[in-house]
Amino acid sequence: xxxxxxxxxxxxxxxxxxxxxxxxxxxxxxxxxxxxxxxxxxxxxxxxxxxxxxxxxxxxxxxxxxxxxxxxxxxxxxxxxxxxxxxxxxxxxxxxxxxxxxxxxxxxxxxxxxxxxxxxxxxxxxxxxxxxxxxxxxxxxxxxxxxxxxxxxxxxxxxxxxxxxxxxxxxxxxxxxxxxxxxxxxxxxxxxxxxxxxxxxxxxxxxxxxxxxxxxxxxxxxxxxxxxxxxxxxxxxxxxxxxxxxxxxxxxxxxxxxxxxxxxxxxxxxxxxxxxxxxxxxxxxxxxxxxxxxxxxxxxxxxxxxxxxxxxxxxxxxxxxxxxxxxxxxxxxxx
Numbered sequence: 001x002x003x004x005x006x007x008x009x010x011x012x013x014x015x016x017x018x019x020x021x022x023x024x025x026x027x028x029x030x031x032x033x034x035x036x037x038x039x040x041x042x043x044x045x046x047x048x049x050x051x052x053x054x055x056x057x058x059x060x061x062x063x064x065x066x067x068x069x070x071x072x073x074x075x076x077x078x079x080x081x082x083x084x085x086x087x088x089x090x091x092x093x094x095x096x097x098x099x100x101x102x103x104x105x106x107x108x109x110x111x112x113x114x115x116x117x118x119x120x121x122x123x124x125x126x127x128x129x130x131x132x133x134x135x136x137x138x139x140x141x142x143x144x145x146x147x148x149x150x151x152x153x154x155x156x157x158x159x160x161x162x163x164x165x166x167x168x169x170x171x172x173x174x175x176x177x178x179x180x181x182x183x184x185x186x187x188x189x190x191x192x193x194x195x196x197x198x199x200x201x202x203x204x205x206x207x208x209x210x211x212x213x214x215x216x217x218x219x220x221x222x223x224x225x226x227x228x229x230x231x232x233x234x235x236x237x238x239x240x241x242x243x244x245x246x247x248x249x250x251x252x253x254x255x256x257x258x259x260x261x262x263x264x265x266x267x268x269x270x271x272x273x274x275x276x277x278x279x280x281x282x283x284x285x286x287x288x289x290x291x292x293x294x295x296x297x298x299x300x301x302x303x304x305x306x307x308x309x310x311x312x313x314x315x316x317x318x319x320x321x322x323x324x325x326x327x328x329x330x331x332x333x334x335x
Contacts (some may be wrong), residue, residue: 001285001311007214013074014329016287017042017223020080021321026115027322034063037088042313042326043074045285046164046219046249048281049155050082055091058185064159076162078217079155083201084144084167085129086119092142092151131173133187135197144208145267156209162217162246163209169222171198171229195229198212198317202253206244224250226269227240227278249287254304260318261291265300272308286310299330 001013008322017040022030031051045067048300051057068075076306086093088106097119101111105127107261118129150156155163174187175194188194202220211218227238253272257263275286288310292298296315305312312331316324 001219002286004283005217005246006210009118011076013043013076013311015042015327016044016311017288017323017326018049018313018315019320019323021319023322026288029319031057034059034067037067040070040323041073041282042323044076044078045213046078046080049079049158050159053089055154058154059158061157061159069278077160078162078219079154079160080164080166081143081151081204082166084132084134084170085123086132087126087129122307130248134170135269140201144181144205147210151207152205156212156216162203162219164249165202165218165220168198168202168226171195171223171226191229192231195226195235196234197294198223198226199237203240204284207282218244220245220248221249222251224248228274242282242284245284247285247287249289250275250277251289253288253290254301255290255292255297261298261316264293265304267304277307280309287313288320289313289315291315302331
């Protein structure tokens, strides 16, 4: 699969992998290990900027340089960053923002008067996280700033090749799931406005990153329908988004359901169609990740993803605490 860097250079990627935590011991995930990651054969590797999620545990520039020289891989190293949620295990979190009862789940508490205005609803599916009003300047300052102290700034300074933007689909929460009576002043009025604000955040973030590294890759995760949400209007913003991103990644496109892994084949047809039309059709590669460790399902997943023109990765665990095998081209070639 061919990526195009911001300066127009072709970057061939045969496969990719995704790991945010170290392999579990006694059923508990461990910190990421630079030594173990150095053995990964995946051409493009998405990892956290930190071994344990904290600033103190951040990978050093030397460690990232070593990962980019892995033998047998083309060694593109991209860092995860959540732009649509805040998590209580990150450095930007302050414990007095919620009146929590469970110290292992601080985000689940009710917001206090100390909570910033950008802190939104609790995500019960990921109980250590809350949605954010991603359009507010105070949240953007946490992500990137001129002082170079933001989450993205640390990623750039460490030498990562790009950023993998999670919760881009958070626009749907604010535009659709938050009902009119629950909105506060300044919240988006509808899905279109929420999508526009998310696109604007990605554009601003990409511009900030490329002022520092012109070849920096921007890969949003999910949000397959974000351009569709513009309702065939706002062509300028649509084209700017396509110009800004290097690729798009999407979870759970084929094997979907209530189980963490190994659900039944049930393609998300609207998302697959939108990805083919809006992204593949405009020269933007699609990275697909389904959560599978059943060999038969992985084989079928490869067929489905490659037939759609996507580059597949089967993650063995939704916890993303171990690497699955690199896609070996066993299905037809991906363009």
